[in-house]
Amino acid sequence: MKDILKTYFASKNIEYYAVLDYADCKEINPGIMEREDFTPCSVIVYLLPYYTGETVNISRYAASLDYHLGLREIAEGLIEAIRTARPDASAKGYGDHSPIDEVGAALISGLGLVGDNGLIINEKYGSYVFIGDVVTDIPPSELGAITPQKVRRCHSCGACKRACPTGILRGEGKDCLSAITQRKGELTEEEKALMIRYNTAWGCDLCQSVCPYNREPKVTPIEFFRRERISNLTRGILDSMDKAAFLRRAFSWRGRKTVERNLDILENK
Numbered sequence: 001m002k003d004i005l006k007t008y009f010a011s012k013n014i015e016y017y018a019v020l021d022y023a024d025c026k027e028i029n030p031g032i033m034e035r036e037d038f039t040p041c042s043v044i045v046y047l048l049p050y051y052t053g054e055t056v057n058i059s060r061y062a063a064s065l066d067y068h069l070g071l072r073e074i075a076e077g078l079i080e081a082i083r084t085a086r087p088d089a090s091a092k093g094y095g096d097h098s099p100i101d102e103v104g105a106a107l108i109s110g111l112g113l114v115g116d117n118g119l120i121i122n123e124k125y126g127s128y129v130f131i132g133d134v135v136t137d138i139p140p141s142e143l144g145a146i147t148p149q150k151v152r153r154c155h156s157c158g159a160c161k162r163a164c165p166t167g168i169l170r171g172e173g174k175d176c177l178s179a180i181t182q183r184k185g186e187l188t189e190e191e192k193a194l195m196i197r198y199n200t201a202w203g204c205d206l207c208q209s210v211c212p213y214n215r216e217p218k219v220t221p222i223e224f225f226r227r228e229r230i231s232n233l234t235r236g237i238l239d240s241m242d243k244a245a246f247l248r249r250a251f252s253w254r255g256r257k258t259v260e261r262n263l264d265i266l267e268n269k
Ligand code: SF4
Pocket: 117, 163, 164, 165, 166, 167, 168, 169, 175, 176, 177, 178, 204, 205, 206, 207, 208
């Protein structure tokens, strides 16, 4: 089974993955596994880098097609590979809404260290990574599970805290700029001014872009994150999207009106 994983991840250009005993992971949503019809024994955790190098006016994570679709594509392929080799096995893929603490699992797997900005930082791709995981009832020993490692931390240079425009990373502000851009309804003049100043129509990458670990992140080798990218979102681009195209974007989850409002703030300043 170890070779099945190795071959599959190599075919998708995924370099950073590990297998953990489910018992070594912190279960944060037990209800998810209670609804499944198998007993979780192992977790396969992996990183999907998404940095492409271009300058964007939306958070980098949102410039590709919705990353949930990418996570699903990778997990479904992995499950198919597992079940081809072991038809009796059960497996389920997650990403963002997992039964386990995904960041914690990636950290104890040694796939990266944790930054003071709360993000996992990989040695090659910096913090521009998504975490995916597949839970299966295959015993950990068959998949080559590793012993959990001690969590490593960044060197606390303070750059992310100094750069944070709302001060929330310094324990001062009351909201993150990313959350402000995703909030429905009317924004305050101060909030609009922040969006204009930092030229963001969706999200905020400041605590990532100033991080020294992100000085020269490698560009993603994963095909999904290179497809149909939007580096500069405009009202014209948004208006040209039909419902299906809009729903394939990570910035769709708060509804079209929220994104329209943000673009109007930037374009009518
Ligand atoms: S995303 Fe922006 S506003 Fe939010 S914590 Fe990071 S720097 Fe601060």
